[in-house]
Amino acid sequence: MIRLLALIATALLVLAPAAAAEQPASLTEIEKQVMCPVCGTLLQLAESPQAQRERVFINRLIAEGKDEEQVKDALVAEYGDEVLALPPGSGFSLSAYVVPIVAFLIAVAALTVGVLRWRRGGSGGAGPRAAAGPSGEDADRLDADLARYDL
Amino acid sequence: MLAVVGLLVFGLASKGSSRLQSGDTAPTASLPALEGDSRGSLVDYKGRWVLVNFWASWCLPCRAEAPALEEFQRRHGKSSFTVVGIDTQDLTDDAQAFVERYGLSYPQLRDGNGDTADEYGTTGVPENFLVDPAGKVRLVAPGPVDEEYLQKEVAPLLPGGGT
Numbered sequence: 594m595i596r597l598l599a600l601i602a603t604a605l606l607v608l609a610p611a612a613a614a615e616q617p618a619s620l621t622e623i624e625k626q627v628m629c630p631v632c633g634t635l636l637q638l639a640e641s642p643q644a645q646r647e648r649v650f651i652n653r654l655i656a657e658g659k660d661e662e663q664v665k666d667a668l669v670a671e672y673g674d675e676v677l678a679l680p681p682g683s684g685f686s687l688s689a690y691v692v693p694i695v696a697f698l699i700a701v702a703a704l705t706v707g708v709l710r711w712r713r714g715g716s717g718g719a720g721p722r723a724a725a726g727p728s729g730e731d732a733d734r735l736d737a738d739l740a741r742y743d744l
Numbered sequence: 745m746l747a748v749v750g751l752l753v754f755g756l757a758s759k760g761s762s763r764l765q766s767g768d769t770a771p772t773a774s775l776p777a778l779e780g781d782s783r784g785s786l787v788d789y790k791g792r793w794v795l796v797n798f799w800a801s802w803c804l805p806c807r808a809e810a811p812a813l814e815e816f817q818r819r820h821g822k823s824s825f826t827v828v829g830i831d832t833q834d835l836t837d838d839a840q841a842f843v844e845r846y847g848l849s850y851p852q853l854r855d856g857n858g859d860t861a862d863e864y865g866t867t868g869v870p871e872n873f874l875v876d877p878a879g880k881v882r883l884v885a886p887g888p889v890d891e892e893y894l895q896k897e898v899a900p901l902l903p904g905g906g907t
Binding site for chain 1: 800801802803804833834835836837838856857858859
């Protein structure tokens with residue numbers, strides 16, 4: 594059952610972008626993925642004169658039959674990579690994706706090492722020690738008390 | 745952790761530039777020309793006074809100052825001085841139409857991603873920087889310039905008073 598679900602999930606991951614790529618480009622969708630470089634916000638939220646010109650440019654490319662990727666490529670050619678809301682997965686921009694993954698792996702590794710040391714310490718005596726038995730007078734008194742309750 | 749902090753510091757350092765002041769060395773990054781496949785830089789004008797004009801076609805004050813800049817270029821542009829326009833964060837077609845509309849004859853470069861404007865520390869457009877023949881900034885004019893400013897502030901610094 595789990596294998597089946599995993600297969601379905603994988604298929605969806607593979608097919609979804611392909612399906613999206615086949616859809617005609619729309620200004621509404623592209624506005625969510627690109628920036629207004631002057632405003633420093635998503636184009637979707639921008640109302641500056643530069644943003645208006647950017648929309649005109651996008652609409653013109655859509656009217657020419659360009660798909661979403663082609664429109665974004667044209668925007669990058671005009672404004673540079675900064676126009677993309679999500680940086681491209683190459684060069685220095687790759688760090689935006691790699692750093693969180695590396696940080697997560699380091700955190701998991703540190704947690705694993707910590708837990709292993711803690712567990713080893715608990716059974717090996719390096720951590721909090723098991724209480725030692727009483728000695729001397731205390732031991733004698735304990736034996737006497739236990740003998741009284743020995744049924 | 746250190747890597748993350750390092751990245752944050754790098755990001756802040758690379759974005760937090762302040763506007764160039766008089767006496768600062770002007771950046772000389774190479775930029776594509778607005779028309780054609782050539783490139784240009786302040787280095788090309790070493791030995792000349794250069795009025796670096798940051799502008800964009802969507803900027804209303806840029807439209808207001810363009811005729812004054814063109815007039816000043818026609819009057820003073822020679823072997824010792826030129827205006828150099830840097831079109832920043834703009835669409836190429838819009839910028840080319842702007843140049844044609846106002847009949848701008850001085851050289852035009854393109855700074856599509858705004859990196860050069862950042863190097864100068866501009867906070868908007870238009871902004872003007874007068875650079876001397878040694879490549880040092882001599883005047884900074886945030887905001888549009890007009891004929892009066894150009895005649896009173898820029899012309900007297902040019903060889904022969906710009907005459």
